[in-house]
Each structure stands twice: as structure tokens, then as C-alpha cells.
Amino acid sequence: MRRPVLAVIGLLALTACGGEPPVSTSPTTTTVSSSVTTPPPAPTTTPPTTTVPPAKPAPVVVVDPGHNGANAAHPAEINRQVPAGRGRWKACNTTGTATDAGYPEHAFTWDVAVRVRDLLTAQGVRVVLTRPDDNGVGPCVDRRAAIGNESGAAAVVSIHADGATDPAARGFHIAYSAPPLNEAQGEPATRxxxxxxDTFVAKGFTTSTYIGSAGLSPRDDLGGLNLSQRPAVLVECGNMRNAAEAATFSGQDGRASYAAAIAAGILAYLG
Incomplete structure (x- = not known):
């Protein structure tokens, strides 16, 4: 009966002295960080704002070819009296003059006006003609002025050729309203x-030998200029009774040269 007790005691002693500690069989867990770094959003770039200025409106120029082709056939109509400014009344229009060979002023002014229109249009200018062709009557001088006023023209240029009886008289002159009746007839018209x-001189044309001074002729009796509320001038290109100038008026090249000078003068004024 005593042997089993001793065996148990010995077993306990072996367990208490020198036995290895029990080995844990629990698995070891290693934690790996799985966090993902999200890059910050790219900054928003606003493209610079480009301000486009509004297109500048085309300047308006009124070109007034003097007289008209059918004026001579309608004397009652062109002779009726119309306002001419400064309290005066004048005939609606006239037939104009002609060279000794019969080339009429109205045909010359129409041809030159069309050339001026085409030259200015090519430079972005909006041109208004006071008559649509060379086959009509008028318009009267007061209506020609009204066309310029109603259009708000930057400049009004009336084209003529003179009929001085002295065949030696020659050269161009520029008429303008004086003394001025409004602001437009002051500095703008004079300029x-x-x-x-100055443009005519630069183009080789000679100033008038018989009217005005140095190519300028201030006038108070021209209805189209008196009634204008826009800067307006009348260009007398020369004397149709002068043989040399008559030849220039009658030729294509001559009319082209006058048109080039008038267009260049208008463009220089518009600046």
C-alpha cells in the first residue's frame, strides 16, 4: 500500500524541479498595416480670362457726286427753290458744266465718286452715295446735306469740277462753310x-490760280455746306474749260488720279 504514495511523490518532485515550462501552441499573429495613402486632388487651374474688345464700327463717309445726268431735262424740278442755310433759298440743283468737247461734269463726278467708294470700301470704310446712278434728277442740295446728317457721317465730301470762263484758270480748291454755323463746321471741317x-498737293495737283487762297476757299453761299451738321467739304477738282485739265477729266487715268487723291485725303482725315 505504501509504494503508490511514494511514486506519486516522486512524480511531483520531478515536475517541480527542472521540468521545461509548457510550450504554448497558440499561433502568433503579425499585423501588417494595409492603409493606402490617397494623393491630394490636383489644384484647379483657371485659365486667364481674355477680354476681346468689341469690334470698332466702320466709319461712315458720305460721297456726294455733284449734279445728275437727267437734271437738264427737268428744269422745273431742279429750279424750284429750297433752303440753303443762313436764311437763304437757292435752286434745288443745277445741270453742272462741261468741257469744251462736251464731256459733262455730272459724268465726271459720278465716275470719280464710284472710284472713291471702291477705294474706301477696300479700307473698311462704309460709304454712302447721295445718288444711286447718273441717270436721275437731283437730289436737291438740302436733301444732299440731310443724307450726310442722317447717316452720322464722319466726313462728307462733295465732288465737283468748275466751269470758269477764263481758259487759263486752272487748279483745284477745297470749299468749306465759313463762318461756321455749328461745331462740325468749325475745327473738324477746317481740318x-x-x-x-495737303493730300492733293502731295499727289502732284496744283492749287487754284483763280479762286481761294492756297487751295482753300471758305464760303457762306453753298447750301450743301451751310446745312451740314457733319464735317463737310466741296472739292472743285479743277477747271473744265482749261484744255489741260479737261483732258485729265476726260481720261480714265485722270479720273483715277483724282479719285485716289480724294480717297487718300479722307483716309488721312479719319486717321
Whole structure:
């Protein structure tokens, strides 16, 4: 009966002295960080704002070819009296003059006006003609002025050729309203006249030998100029009774040269 007790005691002693500690069989867990770094959003870039200025409106120029082809056939109509400014009344229009060979002023002014229109249009200018062709009557001088006023023209240029009886008289002159009746007839009209005169001289044309001074002629009796509320001038290109100038008026090249000078003067004025 005593042997089993001793065996148990010995077993306990072996367990208490020198036995290895029990080995844990629990698995070891290693934690790996799985966090993902999200890059910050790219900054928003606002493209610079480009301000486009509004297109500048085309300047308006009224070109007034003097007289008209059917005026001579309608004397009652062109002779009726119309306002001419400064309290005066004048005939609606006239037939104009002609060279000794019969080339009429109205045909010359129409041809030159069309050339001027085409030259200015090519430079972005909006051109208004006071008559649509060379086959009509008028319009009267007061209506020609009204066309310029109603259009808000930057410049009004009336084209003529003179009929001085002295065949030796020659050269161009630029007429303008004086003394001025409104602001447009003051400095703007004077500057337009001077610019036109200077351009004609630069193009080789001679100033008038018989009217005005140095190519300028201030006038108070021309209805189209008196009634204008826009800067306006009248260009007398020369004397149709002078043989040399008559030849220039009658030729294509001559009319082209006058048109080039008038267009250049207008463009120089518009600046």
C-alpha cells in the first residue's frame, strides 16, 4: 500500500524541479498595416480670362457726286427753290458744266465718286452715295446735306469740277462753310479741308490760280455746306474749260488720279 504514495511523490518532485515550462501552441499573429495613402486632388487651374474688345464700327463717309445726268431735262424740278442755310433759298440743283468737247461734269463726278467708294470700301470704310446712278434728277442740295446728317457721317465730301470762263484758270480748291454755323463746321471741317488740300498737293495737283487762297476757299453761299451738321467739304477738282485739265477729266487715268487723291485725303482725315 505504501509504494503508490511514494511514486506519486516522486512524480511531483520531478515536475517541480527542472521540468521545461509548457510550450504554448497558440499561433502568433503579425499585423501588417494595409492603409493606402490617397494623393491630394490636383489644384484647379483657371485659365486667364481674355477680354476681346468689341469690334470698332466702320466709319461712315458720305460721297456726294455733284449734279445728275437727267437734271437738264427737268428744269422745273431742279429750279424750284429750297433752303440753303443762313436764311437763304437757292435752286434745288443745277445741270453742272462741261468741257469744251462736251464731256459733262455730272459724268465726271459720278465716275470719280464710284472710284472713291471702291477705294474706301477696300479700307473698311462704309460709304454712302447721295445718288444711286447718273441717270436721275437731283437730289436737291438740302436733301444732299440731310443724307450726310442722317447717316452720322464722319466726313462728307462733295465732288465737283468748275466751269470758269477764263481758259487759263486752272487748279483745284477745297470749299468749306465759313463762318461756321455749328461745331462740325468749325475745327473738324477746317481740318478736313486742310487735310484734303495737303493730300492733293502731295499727289502732284496744283492749287487754284483763280479762286481761294492756297487751295482753300471758305464760303457762306453753298447750301450743301451751310446745312451740314457733319464735317463737310466741296472739292472743285479743277477747271473744265482749261484744255489741260479737261483732258485729265476726260481720261480714265485722270479720273483715277483724282479719285485716289480724294480717297487718300479722307483716309488721312479719319486717321
Amino acid at each position: 478736313l479741308a486742310t487735310t484734303m488740300r
